[in-house]
Amino acid sequence: MKNKDVEIRDTQWLASLAALAYPDVNPDQVAVSGGSYGGGESWLQAAAQAGSEYWSDFPGLPRLRLQVAVPKYPWTDLAYSLMPNGHPGGPSGAAPGEPYRGTDEYSSSQGEPDSLGVGNPIGVAKTSYIGGLYGLGTANGVFDEGSLSPQSNGPEPFTAWLGRVNAGEPYGGPGRVDDPMMAQVRTAFSAWHSAYYQPGWRIGRNAGREPAVLSISGWTDDLFPPVESFRMFTYLKSLDRDWPVAVMVGDVGHSRAQNPPTVWQAINQGAWTFLQANIAGGRPARTAVSSYPTWCEGTATAADAISAPSPAALANGRLIVEYKGEALLPATAGASDPDGPATDAVAGGNTASGPACRMSARLATPTGGGYTSLSRPLPAGQTFVGVGHVQARYAATPGAAGAVLIARVWDVSPDGTAVLVTRGVYRFDFNGYDAHSGIVQVPLYGNHWTFAAGHRIRLDLAQVDHPTYRAPNAAVTATLDLSATRLVLPVRQDAEITMQ
Structure with a gap:
């Protein structure tokens, strides 16, 4: 499930093996892109580069630097995307010493950034999607059932976690205290599986190391809606208004999306242009949020897109x-x-x-x-x-x-x-x-x-x-x-x- 200590490092190691096999690969011009599961990983890979001088650094293998990530219909807060709670995220509006109270509906989240997903309640499980994804996982692979493995957060018993989620409320007691198993889910899904909570972003900002990210989300994607891209855009711009992060949104992604080819053609062309502008480490002066309309009849094209400096600014x-x-x-x-x-x-x-x-x-x-x-x-x-x-x-x-x-x-x-x-x-x-x-x-x-x-x-x-x-x-x-x-x-x- 894309644990930052396991699958994320696996990809880095495989990339270094590829660079070793093909010496003409420029180790300082690496890009990563993937959709859905790969979208969540693409964001985590960008966070890993922000937090370290080298994106991939293994003994005896070429050191690599990641310049660009293009996540497609990703998650950035896995706990919230699978169990949305509807509470605002972003900066806290609470008085000092008071519990977290988010202020931004474009950043709704499981919790406060720079935390272990703490701040908002456990949400409502997306039953059909969670059941379908678990069924596919068990049919085509094996879930970790709590084995002692390399991740530093400890065992991840996915079937037991799913059973607890299916049992439903209450998920905790007075004083914002999660029950033990839901506390495991909150911590693991936030800090080890979600880009939003990674400390690398602040480390990268302070070190002048800001990988470029173009995140593509679907207005009609009921699994990973646009808030998964919006919260990261807003957060990174709060760290540095010139962070090279951009978002494209349309009728694309997981169901209910219609995925019109003309919209994907325009988005892919935009992604290619973004990659070319950033792969050498140069950074564009300004990035934006672009949106393509949803139509039931006919199909939108590049000419129908609108752009703004932030998600909220798409509207007037x-x-x-x-x-x-x-x-x-x-x-x-x-x-x-x-x-x-x-x-x-x-x-x-x-x-x-x-x-x-x-x-x-x-x-x-x-x-x-x-x-x-x-x-x-x-x-x-x-x-x-x-x-x-x-x-x-x-x-x-x-x-x-x-x-x-x-x-x-x-x-x-x-x-x-x-x-x-x-x-x-x-x-x-x-x-x-x-x-x-x-x-x-x-x-x-x-x-x-x-x-x-x-x-x-x-x-x-x-x-x-x-x-x-x-x-x-x-x-x-x-x-x-x-x-x-x-x-x-x-x-x-x-x-x-x-x-x-």
């Missing part, structure tokens, strides 16, 4: 939809909603890539105890680009350990057809992370999507969105009393519009 305004709805969501709310299976990246079909966007399997009325509401028709088209969030005032029944709030956002045409635009999830943990009442903001995965004039925006809220997410254990899950529901979307248009 906001669209606020005041649903002002009220809902009482028990632990089982949404369990019988047919849109759960219909929109799942794995169970809903389209497990690699496909020809169409996901459609709603029901009418725009509440189903299965969940909340559904429609906006009024849009008076003019609005292009949503960025993350966005759902906000609500909440009160949770006392005595429970936690609760879950899932959100789905749909584009509803005048004929009633509803297309899934984005989704999100937030896990309440009342053992020191969340109050029993207040205002919650559920960050969305995001998209680059145009709502046409005359279309409505549908919002679904529930506690269960199965099989995408593991359903909460009802016996320890609070009922949520919601009010003042609203949707806040960053838009390309230079205005702030509020509607109902």
Whole structure:
């Protein structure tokens, strides 16, 4: 699972063997790229180079320096990507001495950087993806079951960890204390398997050693959404505003992505240009975040891309939809909603890539105890680009350990057809992370999507969105009393519009 002490060093050793076999290889001009599993590794390899003078340094083999990494649909926080908690990341907004409280929805994370993934609660497991990945792993390989192996964090019993995750909440007790096995998962997946928590970034900044990274993510990738690239872009720019890190986002990656060839052609050309500009160690004066729109019909091209100096700057305004709805969501709310299976990246079909966007399997009325509401028709088209969030005032029944709030956002045409635009999830943990009442903001995965004039925006809220997410254990899950529901979307248009 790409432990920094094992598989990451394996790749470095193999690269040095290749350099030994081919003397014409320039040891100071190495690049790494990979998709998905390889994307997570590409980020970890860049962190390894930032933290050391040489990227690969083995006795008797050529010493190598890594100049460029191009991760494609990667993870950078493995714990959060597999079990998102919906809590903000980035710099803490808490007073000195107070527990961590993240401030940036574009950096949502398992915890604070420069930590062992500590700061936010354990999230909600992505059931279908975790189950599918584990099944593939056991069919085609062998998971470590806790053997004594080279990693410095100790044994990694993956099957036992999976069993604990599947058992569900509560994952800890009062005072933000994880139970022992979940503490292992938090620490291992963060510090040993995730680029975001590596100390090498600060070491590299201080040493003037900043490998160039172009990270490619998918707006419609339900496994590793764009926040996996956005948080690293934001973090590295916070260390050095001139760090050569860039991001490209489109309808690419894991399912639900459609992976249009024209978008990939444009992205690959951009990646080649980035590599050429950085492979010799020269650094461009400025890097950016670029986005390609998601279309259900036709395909975007390079001409449709937009760029900005940061993920949030892709948008110029906001669209606020005041649903002002009220809902009482028990632990089982949404369990019988047919849109759960219909929109799942794995169970809903389209497990690699496909020809169409996901459609709603029901009418725009509440189903299965969940909340559904429609906006009024849009008076003019609005292009949503960025993350966005759902906000609500909440009160949770006392005595429970936690609760879950899932959100789905749909584009509803005048004929009633509803297309899934984005989704999100937030896990309440009342053992020191969340109050029993207040205002919650559920960050969305995001998209680059145009709502046409005359279309409505549908919002679904529930506690269960199965099989995408593991359903909460009802016996320890609070009922949520919601009010003042609203949707806040960053838009390309230079205005702030509020509607109902």
